[in-house]
Amino acid sequence: MTHQFVRKSQTGEPTSNGGHFGSHKRSNDQVNLGQLAAPAGVGKEATVWWVEEVPPVGRQRKPRRERKSGTICVTLPVIAAEDAPVTFRVPSEFTDDESEVREFRTYDGALYWSTPFHDTHATAEQLLGQVASRVGQETHPSKDHAQREAQERLRDIVVIDGIVWERTAEPGYQIRTYGEPGGKDSRTTIGYGIKAADKHGDPWFPASPAGYGTAVHAALELAAQRGDTESMERIPQTKQIGTAPETPVGTFWDEPKFQQGLLEDIRTEIADRKYEGRDTPDIMEKLYAQRGDLVRKLRAAGYDA
Structure with missing residues (x-):
């Protein structure tokens, strides 16, 4: 079964600071990940490449460098909605429609919001796929380095109540x-x-x-x-x-x-x-x-x- 992780989209005219708190809607077939027990996560496998130094064997006098491949799992944490309470509710600058209100949630001492001004990722699956593709195109010092590099790209992202949220300021x-x-x-x-x-x-x-x-x-x-x-x-x-x-x-x-x-x-x-x-x-x-x-x-x- 493939889960659809829907990210809120932004609409509306831009403001002087490069954007505004836009609208968001969720599809009817959205899976409510907020009901999953914590800790939980969603991931995607990625094939990565790294170079290892192989000791000399036989009549070889110097170590050689060998390119190897392996599989890592790129993951996003899934947070229960009750563990990330709503801290701020920002109204739209252009309409009184309640569906246009932007919510900010707090989790583990950090503030998160959905659909930032520079939003480029529609779903969690697409976001994981893009990161997996990027780390798969690079050659890393080690497999562990590839894993750390992938997770570093996602360090400010969580999934709350089925939606991708990004760490932000107040x-x-x-x-x-x-x-x-x-x-x-x-x-x-x-x-x-x-x-x-x-x-x-x-x-x-x-x-x-x-x-x-x-x-x-x-x-x-x-x-x-x-x-x-x-x-x-x-x-x-x-x-x-x-x-x-x-x-x-x-x-x-x-x-x-x-x-x-x-x-x-x-x-x-x-x-x-x-x-x-x-x-x-x-x-x-x-x-x-x-x-x-x-x-x-x-x-x-x-x-x-």
Whole structure:
């Protein structure tokens, strides 16, 4: 019987960090490897070549090098789903569809995700086949070296719940800007990205509720500086990363302390624009409306605004 190991595929338009958390679907005939007892694994045999030094025999005076072949087994560990709990649930940047949510799991102290940005392997069988082919095309110092080389290529890969997962860093929030400040296409947004994976230097914040609040505050400040007033209305609506399915996500940006800081930022922006002569009617109208909305919320909560 041949098992089909299905890897999630990514779809959707790319973001500034080279990709986004795309969709994933599983076929109807998928085998649920998460039900297998640990330890377990799936493997593929590979024929490998190595060179051994053979001692001289008979009238030979020098040792000779002889090319030999043998079989090794390239394996991937199969982890039970209950042994790799979901740690983060990252929503899609483009849709509210729950099937588009990207899950991150933790196993043995490491974080794993499926379908990374550079995904090139559709199934575990294909991945094992490619590694087996590569090590089979090389000549190794020894058979043991070939085995170690094969497993090194797969050291960050596991199979969880029938899906190929790859070791990664934690997800979080990224502030991204588009267009020239004040221009027609200028905007500021919050997206999702892997820690230390961004090549464009976009600010990154952790996935915790506090990290979300800090990201929103920083994005609003940057949007105000750039004159992206329309972005300031959308930034607080950014969907939050779930820290666990059973753990409710905090609403940091609705806390009075955060709103007081935001109100102070808006008041400063209004004063700066008046002083610098950048107080165009349309932008000032939106800033006044945002200031009034925050004042009403704080007073309703019993705070002096």
